[in-house]
Amino acid sequence: MHLYPTSLVLLYAVTTSLGAWTPLRPLVRRDNNTFLDCLEQAGLDPVVEGATTYANDSKPFNLRFNYKPAAIVYPKNSTAVSAAVRCGAQNGVKVNARSGGHSYAAYALGGEDGHLTVSLDNLRHLSVNGSTNTATIGAGNRLGDVALYLWDNGKRAMAHGTCPYVGIGGHAGQGGFGLPSRAWGLFADQVTSIEIVTADGAILNASTTENTDLFWAAMGAGSNFGIITEFTTVTHDALDSVAFAYTFTNYTAEEASNGLLAWQKFANDPENPLDANLGLQLHIDPDSSAPSGVSFSVSGSYYEAKVNATMAALLADLGTPDKTMTQTQRWIASVLYLADIQNGSHALNTTTAPDERDHFYATSTFVSEQEPLGKPSTDALMQYFYGPGTNTTVGWFIIFDLYGGAKSAIKNVGADFNSFDARDALYSIQYYGSYSNSTISDADAITFIQGMKAALEDNQPNTTFKEYANYIDSTYSAEVAHQKYYPTHTERLTKLKDQYDPDRVFHNPQDF
């Protein structure tokens, strides 16, 4: 039950045929209540501005944004999701789904004021079919809950990202990368069917055999085509692995540039194609305890018996690490380790404590197999990190995630498997900057982070870089976003948007 301020509450009464005033249940009267009454009549109990929980319910993960939704609803089933979509469509109110609410641009709130946010928090059902090993996952689940449930129910697993609080809805909708993705694919690639509510309120199933276009579009450009209420996915045997990290704390920018070139060559060396079970990253972070002020760390996960021999080829070029870490882990321990949880697997259950929020800007680059970075580009990037990067109040971090290589499942499903549009990626780069806007303005912090990507791109002018929609850049227009996230799929996606949502009921500033 959501509480409304008394100023908005009037006791609503009607004159019955007997001529007497009969008090009905207290309804909320508003200036123009067609839309809100529609939601209430569907049993949706909308949270509106002025309600005691409104501020918390409308607070996004990224505190840089402060959008004011017209209403937030918490449907308990897909019929109620459908009713909410119809209320929005009939009253000209734009609609957005919220799964985990971790969009970097707060797009679950629409990316502007006045939208209806359909929060899927109550759609948290989970099951595994023991004979097919498929999972059914309500769209309100978070990654931590999914990992924990699959482990607890038959030691099953999926490839997914590291933050336990990230929602399945956005993660799967826009791709979804984790260290096992080179073996098992992106989260979206592991989905075999969805239940989705379209702009007309229809509740459809979509898969590679039913509503196939819709399924293709929703797995990759998922926030544009409807509200996914349920995912059916494959699962995998949860494997033990070894986590490793080799950290260099006293590189010069020149050594770090050569280190990145060595990492890039190792990542896609035709003489030594990497096993799909190797998950590989490179982290670059400011580090005041490092002599150089920056830590350069190659990490990942692999089979215990193979890790030292495999990584020796790269370490021959990188030199002797200042720190080496290897830790053999059961599957669930690796999930906890990547989430940086020291507190036992119960902490993966996101219903036990709320997440922390952040004030930040982030953006990304995909480096393709065909056009790897050249030395001018890696030099400029490292000069930025080891120069201005050591003298800023922006708390930045950079993650390089290996996607490709000849044996990668991400690559080998083919360019048009679903609408995710970077099957040619060798690796992604995420540039993330967290800051207090009492210390540095949003504009200056954003310029600082964008300077990293500019250093890379300006020094490789003939390459057009794609980017990753799950690291959505809040500064892009729709046109730029389509070029970066869906360069070869924009035409087909726009046609499908016209077909499934001609009135743009589902809308954010970057939709089709």
Ligand SMILES: Cc1cc2nc3c(=O)[nH]c(=O)nc-3n(C[C@H](O)[C@H](O)[C@H](O)COP(=O)(O)OP(=O)(O)OC[C@H]3O[C@@H](n4cnc5c(N)ncnc54)[C@H](O)[C@@H]3O)c2cc1C
């Ligand atoms: C701390 C952190 C760590 C991360 N780590 C990784 C990582 O390791 N790998 C990786 O790939 N990504 C990672 N991400 C990015 C993450 O995948 C995206 O932010 C993701 O889109 C968040 O999903 P959400 O459901 O929580 O967000 P939301 O804000 O709820 O949704 C994001 C977008 O998807 C739409 N949407 C949500 N649910 C649905 C639905 N059911 N149907 C249709 N549209 C929907 C929303 O309207 C919005 O446009 C990370 C993010 C954070 C904050």
Ligand SMILES: *[C@@H]1O[C@H](CO)[C@@H](O)[C@H](O)[C@H]1NC(C)=O
């Ligand atoms: C705020 O909202 C979150 C969900 O978005 C919920 O988990 C939390 O309990 C709420 N906090 C309060 C104080 O209502």
Ligand SMILES: *[C@@H]1O[C@H](CO)[C@@H](O)[C@H](O)[C@H]1NC(C)=O
């Ligand atoms: C900092 O950001 C918050 C949230 O966006 C905003 O309300 C506040 O006005 C900003 N403060 C400054 C000094 O810019």
Ligand SMILES: *[C@@H]1O[C@H](CO)[C@@H](O)[C@H](O)[C@H]1NC(C)=O
């Ligand atoms: C569906 O959820 C709505 C509210 O979210 C509720 O009013 C309705 O009774 C539910 N229907 C079923 C069949 O559970």
Ligand SMILES: *[C@@H]1O[C@H](CO)[C@@H](O)[C@H](O)[C@H]1NC(C)=O
């Ligand atoms: C009330 O809403 C309707 C339809 O949503 C709109 O046409 C009308 O102008 C609104 N009236 C006022 C007073 O805002």
Ligand SMILES: *[C@@H]1O[C@H](CO)[C@@H](O)[C@H](O)[C@H]1NC(C)=O
């Ligand atoms: C599991 O899947 C099989 C094969 O599709 C099906 O026959 C069975 O009914 C399913 N079990 C449950 C509990 O849904």
Ligand SMILES: *[C@@H]1O[C@H](CO)[C@@H](O)[C@H](O)[C@H]1NC(C)=O
């Ligand atoms: C999380 O905890 C709640 C409350 O104890 C429980 O109902 C739910 O099943 C747990 N979820 C998982 C995935 O273990």
Ligand SMILES: *[C@@H]1O[C@H](CO)[C@@H](O)[C@H](O)[C@H]1NC(C)=O
């Ligand atoms: C969707 O699939 C489910 C489960 O197989 C089924 O119960 C439901 O009727 C299907 N819905 C439609 C609209 O076909």
Ligand SMILES: *[C@@H]1O[C@H](CO)[C@@H](O)[C@H](O)[C@H]1NC(C)=O
């Ligand atoms: C770091 O490297 C510099 C040379 O680049 C060297 O002079 C210095 O001793 C090194 N510091 C440590 C702690 O290794």
Ligand SMILES: *[C@@H]1O[C@H](CO)[C@@H](O)[C@H](O)[C@H]1NC(C)=O
């Ligand atoms: C791999 O190397 C580390 C030290 O670098 C060592 O501690 C570990 O035992 C080695 N693992 C195997 C399986 O040889």
Ligand SMILES: *[C@@H]1O[C@H](CO)[C@@H](O)[C@H](O)[C@H]1NC(C)=O
């Ligand atoms: C560990 O998790 C429990 C339950 O979620 C929580 O109450 C406790 O504060 C956590 N402890 C630490 C040290 O984070």
Ligand SMILES: *[C@@H]1O[C@H](CO)[C@@H](O)[C@H](O)[C@H]1NC(C)=O
């Ligand atoms: C560090 O940044 C401050 C403020 O931007 C600037 O005044 C100073 O010159 C910089 N120091 C170096 C060594 O670049």
Ligand SMILES: *[C@@H]1O[C@H](CO)[C@@H](O)[C@H](O)[C@H]1NC(C)=O
């Ligand atoms: C970029 O392409 C143009 C035209 O193909 C060529 O003249 C130029 O040398 C290229 N620049 C670089 C840096 O490769």
